[in-house]
Amino acid sequence: MTRFSASTAAVVIACALATAGTAAQKQPAAEGKAGTSAYKPARTPDGQPNISGMWEPGPGRPFENPRGGPWKPPAGATGANGAAFTFFAPGDQLPGGRSTEKGPMVFDPPDGIIPLQPWAVAKRDEIIAHQDKVEYLDPRVRCLQSGVPRANLPVFYNSYQILQIPGAVVILYEWNHMTRVIPLDGRPHLPASIKLANGDSRGHWEGDTLVVDVTNFNEEVWPVGSGAPPEGAPAAALTSGHGIVQSDQLHVVERYWMTDADTIRYEARLEDPKVYTRPWSFRFDAFKRGQPNHQLFEYACHEGNRKNIQLLTGVDIEK
């Protein structure tokens, strides 16, 4: 089973969202801010706010505002593998349904545009223009790890299980069998010489909010990117966060808090002095409660990728 076609076809992001710019100017309600929820979660036996359970992707909406104007797909085009171009148009299917929140997930800066340094804008243009070349290809399509915070953005074929033990919160991701063990015991980060695709996570509870500090990133994966961009769309039109590189200076601070019994709201602040002109933040309802008998199924991404590897590199992995 190949996941290449699924990941490119299933989730196509908005490029013709003419109203995004104005909608983004609305300020989010106070309820949406980290730690402001009136909801009091139950406690685990060791006293942590209980966020354990089966979770599914939260409702989707544009991740960012496009830095260029809206892009009109060529006449007759149907998008990647037949999927619709306008991912956020009425009727389009989204992994977790459609969010009623207005504007993009990026709320700081208030224009909703990721504050890339000029070289990173140029690099993004280059990457998105060459998605047919393996050297530029979305790391997720090559079955590399999702990265952080990208792992929490809505995508098809993902669900989550959160386990809590004394001293740690553990997030198990269905997508490409990613596991994050987040120690809560105050231990220091790994030495800076150790680099990881998903970074090194250290957490603590601030009231009912789980705060996770993530460092020690390598440069192999992308920090954000929701779904898959439509074929042919220029980087300046994207609202999905695709094509942004990360440096080993990336520093992510995540916040997870429950706003009701079935919702974990999520906020992340990204700082990377080699890529951004300033830190920036996004938030959305990342996890929606799954059925109690839900289970994560094995996602054998690389194992099913033989045909695509052959197509992209000429190498048959089985020979």
Added chain:
Amino acid sequence: MRLHYAWGLVAAAVVATGAYVQGGQGRGAQSTTGALARTADGKPNLNGMWQVLNSANWDLEAHSAEDGIPGGLSVVEGGTIPYLPAALAKRNENRAQRKTADPLSKCYIPGVPRVTYVPYPFQIIQTPKYIAVSYEFAHTQRIIYVDGSPHVEALDFWMGDSRGRWENDTLVVDSTDFNDQTWLDNAGNFHSDKLHVVERITPIDATHLNYEVTLEDPQTFSRPWKISMPIYKRLEPNLQVIDYDCVSYFWRRTIKSDSTR
């Protein structure tokens, strides 16, 4: 792909298992429980970093050292694996091509039980209903359901479908629903999709577990057979899973060696 089995059936199984667990607090016949840490629900506390230290990953049977391969004793009860004749020929064919044909050389998920004895550590995360294992090799993930739920039906997975239960202080994990793609070691020992694995994990003391595995596969073996080995606790302070991101190394190798690009 998303399957949900009948919730009513699961609920019935949970009730039945709940009664079993209530009566399951006795002492394991072979375990030394004196220094053993326990979880809040009274089970042996398996949380932490663990690793197998032997050469089973290269060959389950007794073997001499070779270039890049440490020699070792057999971990198989009785010494050799009871293959059916055709399967033994296939194993020998596999072995002759081990350098390229071993699925691990392609960064594929190792399968069970091999994932336990690849030469990389793993972390156990233990809760009353779910025991998760995070492996360093290729960020392999395993979730063992200890909630009394039944196996999923008619599916196949690289890692199989694992359902566990406690028998006194022994964690018994029953795994089915395997595909026929994984090897049991680098020496070409293999199985079909009829593989059925029962792992018995019993604490010896606070820092050692006994790992005993019964493998059954009527298409490949003439009878069920067993392997056993110790699992050692990694005692370094603050040690954690440091991903061996095999697929990433695969791509670097593959893109570099591709002359057409």
